[in-house]
Amino acid sequence: MQVDGSRLTAGVAGAGTMGTGIAITIARAGIPVTLFDVGADALARARRQILEFFDSSVARGKLAQEDADRAAAALRFEADLDALSSSDVIVEAIFEHLPTKHELLSSLDRVCSPDTLFMTNASTLSIAEIAAGSGRPDRVVGAHYCLPAQLMKLVEMSRGLLTSDESWQRAWQFQLATGQKPIETRDHPGFILNHFCIPYHNDAIRMIDAGVAEAASIDRAMKAAMGFAMGPLELIDLIGLDTQLRASEALFSVTNDPRAAPPPLLRRMAAAGLLGRKSGRGFYVYGSDAVYGA
Numbered sequence: 001m002q003v004d005g006s007r008l009t010a011g012v013a014g015a016g017t018m019g020t021g022i023a024i025t026i027a028r029a030g031i032p033v034t035l036f037d038v039g040a041d042a043l044a045r046a047r048r049q050i051l052e053f054f055d056s057s058v059a060r061g062k063l064a065q066e067d068a069d070r071a072a073a074a075l076r077f078e079a080d081l082d083a084l085s086s087s088d089v090i091v092e093a094i095f096e097h098l099p100t101k102h103e104l105l106s107s108l109d110r111v112c113s114p115d116t117l118f119m120t121n122a123s124t125l126s127i128a129e130i131a132a133g134s135g136r137p138d139r140v141v142g143a144h145y146c147l148p149a150q151l152m153k154l155v156e157m158s159r160g161l162l163t164s165d166e167s168w169q170r171a172w173q174f175q176l177a178t179g180q181k182p183i184e185t186r187d188h189p190g191f192i193l194n195h196f197c198i199p200y201h202n203d204a205i206r207m208i209d210a211g212v213a214e215a216a217s218i219d220r221a222m223k224a225a226m227g228f229a230m231g232p233l234e235l236i237d238l239i240g241l242d243t244q245l246r247a248s249e250a251l252f253s254v255t256n257d258p259r260a261a262p263p264p265l266l267r268r269m270a271a272a273g274l275l276g277r278k279s280g281r282g283f284y285v286y287g288s289d290a291v292y293g294a
């Protein structure tokens with residue numbers, strides 16, 4: 001089944017790190033998109049970050065002014081769940097917490113049309129388990145965007161046990177219509193990328209705790225030797241230390257891999273509110289909360 005991007009309307013639930021980037025990808029494709037969050041602060045920040053991102057993309061010659069204007073006009077910011085009721089497709093990007101995702105999806109199930117497709121950006125939770133609390137498990141698809149979503153094209157897509165073929169095809173076509181590059185993975189915690197990245201990031205944190213080297217030295221070493229664009233500590237600051245903590249707990253609970261277990265330093269820093277870029281300080285200190293790239 002083809003998805004006609006010119007007729008779609010989309011919603012994104014959660015205006016945090018990922019929801020903000022995902023909304024950019026959809027608006028840039030010219031698809032009307034409503035960004036919903038329960039937090040007025042999160043919505044105001046997302047609006048400012050998105051408009052700054054479009055301005056910066058134009059200034060760097062990566063986006064024509066008219067395309068930036070069209071993308072900005074495609075966006076709405078809403079704190080009322082009913083604003084998502086007319087969406088054809090909704091991407092859920094709220095906290096990685098199963099009861100919270102169930103509560104949101106079951107509320108959306110009540111206000112949306114039976115045809116509305118739900119995608120979940122969950123990193124480690126099971127798509128089948130999320131779908132089980134949605135009221136429409138056949139219309140839930142896993143769509144794990146990569147950070148920063150506004151720059152990264154890859155989306156790891158997975159089916160829950162009851163996802164229908166029609167929903168799968170609609171979700172896949174939606175990704176293509178918004179210029180993303182979907183790949184299929186099994187419904188497995190961490191999918192492909194986080195299976196590598198969560199233990200690797202935790203190794204870097206343990207290395208700091210053990211006094212092997214400072215964050216900047218570890219990052220420099222990995223970029224110089226491995227050709228990575230970012231070092232592991234820079235990337236954890238971008239991901240959010242709270243998100244790294246929740247993802248580690250979820251992956252460890254399923255795999256029992258000791259490298260996936262949250263390092264004590266990660267727990268201490270998250271408890272102290274040192275969450276990385278979003279709080280202004282993590283392994284590094286930041287002077288601005290602009291979204292990454294342009």
Ligand SMILES: NC(=O)c1ccc[n+]([C@@H]2O[C@H](COP(=O)([O-])OP(=O)(O)OC[C@H]3O[C@@H](n4cnc5c(N)ncnc54)[C@H](O)[C@@H]3O)[C@@H](O)[C@H]2O)c1
Nearest residue numbers: 014015016017018037038039042093094096122123147239
């Ligand atoms: N940060 C990453 O690197 C990354 C990458 C891929 C996937 N993910 C996944 O994306 C999801 C979101 O992660 P994030 O890093 O953007 O989190 P975040 O903490 O930056 O943002 C979450 C947002 O959800 C909002 N929220 C919470 N409950 C809500 C509700 N019931 N209704 C509406 N809004 C609600 C919060 O107010 C917050 O603004 C998680 O499932 C996470 O595992 C994160």
